[in-house]
Amino acid sequence: MNVMANVASQRSRAIEDQLGQRFTLPDVFFEFIGKIDLLWMTDMFDALMFVPTALLVITHERPWRVVARLLLAWGLASLIRITTVAITSVPDPRASCEYAVGNVFTTFTLHRCGDAIYSGHTLIFVVCAMVWASFAPKTWAGRVLTTLAFMLSVAGSLVVIANRAHYTIDVLLAWYIAPGSWYTVAWFWFWHVTRKGRLLRIEFPVEVGRHRDADSAELCRRRRVELGLMPDGSAYDPVALFLAGGRGEPMELTPAASSAEKQAAGPEDAVHQQQDGDCVVTVGGEGAYGGSTPSSIHVAPLERKGGDPQ
Numbered sequence: 001m002n003v004m005a006n007v008a009s010q011r012s013r014a015i016e017d018q019l020g021q022r023f024t025l026p027d028v029f030f031e032f033i034g035k036i037d038l039l040w041m042t043d044m045f046d047a048l049m050f051v052p053t054a055l056l057v058i059t060h061e062r063p064w065r066v067v068a069r070l071l072l073a074w075g076l077a078s079l080i081r082i083t084t085v086a087i088t089s090v091p092d093p094r095a096s097c098e099y100a101v102g103n104v105f106t107t108f109t110l111h112r113c114g115d116a117i118y119s120g121h122t123l124i125f126v127v128c129a130m131v132w133a134s135f136a137p138k139t140w141a142g143r144v145l146t147t148l149a150f151m152l153s154v155a156g157s158l159v160v161i162a163n164r165a166h167y168t169i170d171v172l173l174a175w176y177i178a179p180g181s182w183y184t185v186a187w188f189w190f191w192h193v194t195r196k197g198r199l200l201r202i203e204f205p206v207e208v209g210r211h212r213d214a215d216s217a218e219l220c221r222r223r224r225v226e227l228g229l230m231p232d233g234s235a236y237d238p239v240a241l242f243l244a245g246g247r248g249e250p251m252e253l254t255p256a257a258s259s260a261e262k263q264a265a266g267p268e269d270a271v272h273q274q275q276d277g278d279c280v281v282t283v284g285g286e287g288a289y290g291g292s293t294p295s296s297i298h299v300a301p302l303e304r305k306g307g308d309p310q
Contacts, residue, residue, distance in 0.1 A: 039163050041163065130178065
């Protein structure tokens with residue numbers, strides 16, 4: 001990121017050299033929001049968002065799950081920013097910014113010119129707000145804190161614009177890309193990691209982040225309710241089963257039966273298993289091989305070896 005920002009800074013300086021003066025592009029919000037010279041406030045809002053979010057992560061029941069989502073979403077959005085910051089060079093709206101000179105690989109400037117598209121500060125605001133939206137307690141206090149997090153994000157974005165640290169388009173792009181990255185990571189993790197049972201053997205230090213058997217038991221209990229099963233899993237409601245629909249992808253947890261074995265096996269002997277999230281659904285009877293009326297359905301937690309990355 002630093003290298004591409006240095007490239008953007010040098011390209012931005014070339015614009016000033018050609019015109020012989022600095023200038024600012026027209027911006028609607030610049031016309032309505034007065035200019036202030038309190039650039040330190042942008043970093044202050046970073047701290048106001050980051051510290052409470054860190055406390056939420058630490059106190060969360062599954063902290064490594066939150067950390068993984070946060071870092072992946074922030075990393076994806078930052079990767080997108082790397083591709084945009086130096087592609088289109090715009091004159092910096094700040095008169096006090098510094099141009100990066102020298103080797104682009106070794107130069108580091110805190111408030112460099114040209115580091116515009118899009119706002120990295122706003123990216124931090126919004127990603128932290130998304131953590132609250134997804135992982136805050138589902139209580140009235142959690143809802144209040146989530147609302148405050150988004151209000152702080154909006155206030156921080158306005159401070160960025162008021163300091164002329166970024167154009168409004170830079171801030172808006174951050175608001176579009178950060179939630180998009182957040183939900184893209186959530187979608188990919190669910191369908192390509194959780195549903196397919198991957199990354200089950202990852203070990204974390206001092207038992208932190210390991211899969212909790214109690215979590216699986218609770219998820220399977222809810223799944224039994226969806227399927228209309230009794231607590232022991234031995235009875236079911238065909239209507240509830242039909243309305244719930246089939247979930248999960250077939251997973252061979254037991255040796256696959258050959259066609260001859262299927263024909264030789266009676267309806268009570270036929271068994272089919274499939275993974276359903278953190279549960280294993282076992283169907284016995286004719287329904288296991290395509291029949292319409294299974295004789296038994298059992299839902300049990302998936303047996304795991306090693307840790308589960310929250």
